[in-house]
Amino acid sequence: MKKALLILLSGLLLGCSTQKNTLVSRTYHNVTARYNYLFNAKESYNESISKYSKEYPFAYTSLLPVFLFPDKQAPSKTAEGMDRAILKSGMLIKYHSITAKPRNAKQNTPAQRAFYNQREFCKYVDDAYLYIAKANAFQHEYGKAQQAIDQILLNYPNTETKADAQIWQGIIAGAEGDLIQYGSALGTASQLKGLSKKQAALLRAAWADYHIKKNDYSKAIENLEQAVFFETSKVDRNRYRYILG
Secondary structure (H helix, E strand, O other): OHHHHHHHHHHHHHHOOOOOOOHHHHHHHHHHHHHHHHHHHHHHHHHHHHHHHHHOOOOOOOOOOOOOOOOOOHHHHHHHHHHHHHHHHHHHHHHHOOOOOOOOOOOOOHHHHHHHHOOOOOOOHHHHHHHHHHHHHHOOOHHHHHHHHHHHHHHOOOOOHHHHHHHHHHHHHHHOOOHHHHHHHHHHHHOOOOOOHHHHHHHHHHHHHHHHHOOOHHHHHHHHHHHHHHOOOHHHHHHHHHHHO
């Protein structure tokens, strides 16, 4: 009985190989990627940021930073959580990315052709690249962060993560002191339609940071006020309000 069960499980796992693109394999890899890997990456990333925000040495006698990750202490203070986020995201990509085309797939309609021609058939690979980018930013591994962002912008242009990647491309450029690239990336992001409330908050905060770096405080105030309106994080919203004050 046990032997028969093992054979059955082995057959199911073999049928769920990333080299095979079927409804069963896609379902298996999407569910496993989301709940076994992306969930853990997200939890590690968010917990690390939450802890760091509480420990951050705010200097209330000077202008507070819009973003915390450029601080010199960020890599050491967030290393454990960010390393885990990067590890889990990398494992998601390694074990659950499906790039093989589905066999005998119909291509009679535009929707069917679009499905067949997509590069990736696991829904969460682009999300994994985004966490790799953001976690590397906290580790000041900006080159690695940019590589992950480039993957999204190049290979996953029709996903919701495109807006996040475009905004983070600018934020990272700003952390490296490249204000020309910062403004260019945010300008491109501002043209995107259908931003979520969270993405709108990030974009407005990034524009505020950009204008602060250019000493254009009137525009910084305008964007920070909008960031406060869209921001759902109480911690970030309070920091924006303090900067405004």
